[in-house]
Amino acid sequence: MALLHGSRRERAIDLLFLLPILLILAGFLLYPLGYGIVLSLHDTRGFELTSFAGLDHYAHAILGDAVFHRSLLNTFLFTGAAVVLLPGVGLFLAVLVSGVNGGRAFLRIVFFAPFVLAAVAVGEVWKFLYAPFFGVAATVGTALGFHAQSVAPLADPNTALWAIMVAFVWRFAGFNMIVYLAAIQALPREYYEHAVLEGAGRFERFRRITWPLLWPHTFTLVLLTTLGTLRIFDMVWVMTEGGPSHATETVGTYIYVTAFRYLQVGYAQAMAMILLFLILLLTVVEYRFFNRRATQVSS
Amino acid sequence: MTGLRRPRWSTVLLGVLAVVWLYPVVWTLANAIRPSADIYRAPWDLPWPPAIGNIGEAWNRGRLGAALANSAYVTGMTVAVTLVVSVSGAYSLTRLRPPGRAVLFLLVLAPLIIPTDVLIVPLFSMFRAAGLIDSLPGLALFNVVANVSFATLILTGYFRTIPQDVVDAARVDGAGRIEVLLRIVVPLARPGILAVAVLVAVFTWNDFGGSLVLIQKPDAFTVPLAMSRFTTFFATDQGLTFAGMAIALVPPLLLFLVLQRSFIQGLTAGAVRR
Numbered sequence: 001m002a003l004l005h006g007s008r009r010e011r012a013i014d015l016l017f018l019l020p021i022l023l024i025l026a027g028f029l030l031y032p033l034g035y036g037i038v039l040s041l042h043d044t045r046g047f048e049l050t051s052f053a054g055l056d057h058y059a060h061a062i063l064g065d066a067v068f069h070r071s072l073l074n075t076f077l078f079t080g081a082a083v084v085l086l087p088g089v090g091l092f093l094a095v096l097v098s099g100v101n102g103g104r105a106f107l108r109i110v111f112f113a114p115f116v117l118a119a120v121a122v123g124e125v126w127k128f129l130y131a132p133f134f135g136v137a138a139t140v141g142t143a144l145g146f147h148a149q150s151v152a153p154l155a156d157p158n159t160a161l162w163a164i165m166v167a168f169v170w171r172f173a174g175f176n177m178i179v180y181l182a183a184i185q186a187l188p189r190e191y192y193e194h195a196v197l198e199g200a201g202r203f204e205r206f207r208r209i210t211w212p213l214l215w216p217h218t219f220t221l222v223l224l225t226t227l228g229t230l231r232i233f234d235m236v237w238v239m240t241e242g243g244p245s246h247a248t249e250t251v252g253t254y255i256y257v258t259a260f261r262y263l264q265v266g267y268a269q270a271m272a273m274i275l276l277f278l279i280l281l282l283t284v285v286e287y288r289f290f291n292r293r294a295t296q297v298s299s
Numbered sequence: 300m301t302g303l304r305r306p307r308w309s310t311v312l313l314g315v316l317a318v319v320w321l322y323p324v325v326w327t328l329a330n331a332i333r334p335s336a337d338i339y340r341a342p343w344d345l346p347w348p349p350a351i352g353n354i355g356e357a358w359n360r361g362r363l364g365a366a367l368a369n370s371a372y373v374t375g376m377t378v379a380v381t382l383v384v385s386v387s388g389a390y391s392l393t394r395l396r397p398p399g400r401a402v403l404f405l406l407v408l409a410p411l412i413i414p415t416d417v418l419i420v421p422l423f424s425m426f427r428a429a430g431l432i433d434s435l436p437g438l439a440l441f442n443v444v445a446n447v448s449f450a451t452l453i454l455t456g457y458f459r460t461i462p463q464d465v466v467d468a469a470r471v472d473g474a475g476r477i478e479v480l481l482r483i484v485v486p487l488a489r490p491g492i493l494a495v496a497v498l499v500a501v502f503t504w505n506d507f508g509g510s511l512v513l514i515q516k517p518d519a520f521t522v523p524l525a526m527s528r529f530t531t532f533f534a535t536d537q538g539l540t541f542a543g544m545a546i547a548l549v550p551p552l553l554l555f556l557v558l559q560r561s562f563i564q565g566l567t568a569g570a571v572r573r
Contacts, residue, residue, distance in 0.1 A: 036421040
């Protein structure tokens with residue numbers, strides 16, 4: 001039985017199966033992370049290090065760069081809205097879909113399909129939906145009495161970010177719905193039957209049974225949304241490139257522009273490290289908050 | 300919730316929402332075969348007679364054939380490498396006993412909260428030094444890095460459902476580790492492996508950030524990249540632009556429709572397990 005309990009040599013062989021993934025992560029995640037820290041502490045010419053800059057880049061980003069501040073604000077506003085809207089709309093759809101008898105499979109496909117489309121494709125499609133004159137926003141807007149030329153949500157600094165949010169919800173709500181739907185269908189039916197006997201209404205049943213029992217799923221979805229949205233780049237880049245006048249600039253787009261257009265590589269990486277720090281921080285905060293709520297709910 | 304009396308309004312509301320959700324895709328596909336001149340004039344009309352020529356012209360002028368081939372190549376390579384690496388890793392983490400298994404598990408999953416986006420600058424620098432800019436295998440490598448951790452996470456979930464007794468019994472009978480993996484674990488976890496393959500394929504096919512940075516010459520453009528340039532170059536010819544968009548929309552949609560069961564299963568398994 002030495003084979004099963006594992007001598008040192010046997011367990012070393014077990015480790016060999018894990019070696020490929022460990023090597024990939026060490027080489028292309030850990031190493032770039034270390035190199036990224038080094039980059040962020042240096043001045044650069046092109047992608048070459050020139051001189052040590054200490055924390056200058058960080059200080060400039062945090063204290064002196066109004067565009068970076070704007071991008072942080074936009075990123076947080078966008079993430080905050082996404083964290084409420086994606087699971088919210090997803091749950092709403094899931095509750096509705098779980099209540100119908102026919103066509104559930106079809107509805108699942110309809111709401112989920114945008115998730116499999118490329119961010120570029122979704123961005124381009126919505127860019128055209130928002131286009132002045134022939135876009136849907138313009139057509140509807142004209143019908144409501146606005147001037148065709150003036151209906152251009154992506155060109156208006158006041159609406160651009162939220163116009164992107166609509167496309168974002170369209171793309172990701174279905175994923176949230178799928179997760180909730182699987183969970184709702186696994187909930188014990190007796191709870192609902194019991195609640196009905198006690199005269200609980202539809203809303204009461206949702207509030208007392210569905211919502212608390214779905215809490216772990218809500219946690220997962222909020223966390224996934226946070227992780228996925230703080231880094232948002234592709235859809236914003238395709239739809240507005242961060243414009244007009246930085247109204248939709250996110251940390252992701254600003255890092256890209258700074259590194260690959262202005263070639264301020266060290267500075268761009270300092271901002272990337274700040275973003276990484278914020279992602280880790282929010283993950284820990286959410287994890288703690290939800291864990292506490294989870295123990296409260298179960299006790 | 301199911302089977303209980305439901306008010307009618309929810310069915311009506313669902314119908315309206317379904318139309319809203321379908322509309323952008325249908326609109327794009329319809330405009331792809333609408334003569335450019337009609338796009339301004341008649342946005343609500345049926346595109347009849349269809350201007351099929353748009354599709355062919357978009358295909359040729361946007362070099363979409365080459366882009367599709369590049370995307371297929373990168374996606375195929377990424378899926379193959381990711382599967383080999385993550386199946387082997389998940390096997391070790393769940394059904395073998397490497398020293399420090401719990402710590403190794405966390406180590407493998409840690410990248411889930413470190414997106415490759417924040418490392419794009421040092422990664423570009425490394426890839427450039429290694430001569431991997433404009434290289435399709437290089438882009439595949441980038442996508443492997445971006446996908447291995449969640450692939451391994453989902454696979455560990457599936458592998459855990461395989462009874463350890465079955466594995467142990469085979470080992471006592473003299474089967475080696477690789478034999479157990481190929482004869483028992485892989486066949487039993489086939490739905491999970493398929494789900495992971497489909498997910499990785501779609502994520503890689505759709506990747507934009509990686510290819511935007513790592514690919515510069517048009518010959519090596521992937522579909523998302525070709526598309527983003529396309530709409531800029533042919534901005535004045537909407538029929539052509541919509542045709543290009545339609546060509547980019549259809550492959551992942553078809554893949555999803557054919558394999559939607561394993562797709563959804565993989566996603567819910569991954570999301571619910573944590």
